[in-house]
Amino acid sequence: MIVGWICTFASLGLSVLQAGTEFGLVYGLCGISFVAIGFSALNHQRRISNNKAAHPLEPVTIEPLRAAANFLHFIVAFPLAGTLALLVSLQISQLLYWPAVNQLALVVIVFPSVWAAISYLYLFSIHRAYAAMLITASISLFSTTLLLTR
């Protein structure tokens, strides 16, 4: 396994050497995906079909309360997570004392990733109402900090 990882990183390094830092990194990362998917395809196992008989057809069952709860998750929690992510990213950028344009670039790159991470943690939690409250409290905390330190 160690040899495999060494080869992987070596190929990334070689592609950077060959095509320059910018193109080489992209080619290297895509190359790793290609080689690995290629290996998986070569390693495929053909199995005998054992598809069971299809389940009987049923009418679509809609649970209104569950659907409403899911909709609420989407419409409330996801924007809340986005707001918190934006504030966190801005706070991180302010701690670095970079030129404004670099701070902006950092925020636009970090913000979606932080948003994704917070959304995942929210969905991961068992007590989602508490999680939503925690996010709201964090938003207040971060916005106050940002306003006081600007």
Add this chain to the structure above:
Amino acid sequence: MSRLNQFFKRSLSAHSWLGLCVGALMYLICLSGTLAVYFEELERWEQPAASEYFDYDIDIVDQAFNDLLDSGKTEITPHMYVTLPTQGNPRVGLITEKEGWFIDKKGELSSPTAHPWTDILTDLHVTLHLPKTLGVVLVSILGVMLLALVVSGFASHRTLLKDAFKLRLFGNKQLEQTDIHNRLSVWGSPFYVMIAVTGAFFGLAMIVVTLYATLYQNNDVQGVTQLVFGKEPELNQRIGRIELAKAIKQMPTLAPDSTPILAIVHDTGTPGQFIEVFNQYPGRLIYSDNFVFDANGNFLHRKGFSDGDAGKQIVYSMYRLHFGHFGGWWTKVIYFLLGLALTVVSVSGINIWLSKRKKRDAINHGWVGFVWGTPIALIMPAIARFAIEVTHSVLFWLCLLACCIYSIIIKDEVRSRQYLLFIWLISSAGLVLTYFWKHGSYSLSPLYMSINLFIVFMPALLCTVYWRRRQNISMSTQRKRADSQHFIDHNKSSLVNKATATDKPQNG
């Protein structure tokens, strides 16, 4: 249940929830994005009659541009564009904010720059055919969701290392779909993260800029935008001829290794009008570095995207990084294949959920109609475009709706998939025939021929694979039946033998 198992289970639940919320839209965005990698080639395919050349004479282009401004043939808009030949699109175009024309080598206006079908495809990817701002923001949020799906997908993968190269096909359907989903998603994840981050940038950057301006720049949004894209010059000149040629002729001195790809005349027809020339650099991901000239072609300043602050360079690299428009034709091939992999991941994710449900309802059928109906829905507007010269995104949605309804009415996933594949093949052949009928000899050029072949090849390939697979399944079912029959016969005969053997002594 151990803590670790609980962690995997809850992560999987989060992953499924997110996937179900966005699966269908993600499929549309991924499929259209995969095809949109080749949007330049598709635009050319839509208008094969336009002249293509690399060796343009800038004086002729300059004359054609100024003639167009003076002719009154078109409304002069604040931004006027002159597109110059590139590897992806070797044509010279004069474009306003409302219409445009290609010009031939002699500077004569030829066909208008209209590619409505490619616009339907790219708009589907960029805005899902919604109003522009809303659509771009929604699609960018889907980019964030893709990131969340990557994170939750990794967190829910219990056997990530053990199954890293396993691909068990044709057996249990759920296992097959899970293996396809997991292998393509795990190994393609660096690409998917890159696409998600760059995709999220397009819609969310404005929100970031607004908040940043509110907090740190006294609500001066324009000032913050200028931090990245530079200031526009404040000029007060006599309104006269636009000296485009003079400006572009200075480029070899100003930026020796670069190639001009585009020129924009800003504030056209006003005393403040100025020229901005976009120059592309070899080996760089930045879209271009931009050189600003006054209307008389005097150099004013450079925007500094090629050697300015790192942040500036990163932001200006997002476009090419997202669409794969760098490094030559094989970068596009890589992007196309990995985009296709992401499309398969979106579909297989929903397939896994459907097969885990242990029940079957209209959602199963509707999903088949949606997945296999999308290519048909993309082809129909193209047929309309070539047959009657009119097309609209509504046609796409109507076709997609019809495919879903058809599939729900038939109530048989296997049959509806079969029929939709067949309709896809027939409509593809119809599109290619319409194209031949419309464009005659132009269709024989290598690029357009390859596109036409690809249009028919994809459904033909899938039909063949599907047909062979159905044959394998029916053969294995027959074999199973024969085996079980043989087993029953064998048991019967051994039972009879036993019975006769036990009967004999009694009889005896």
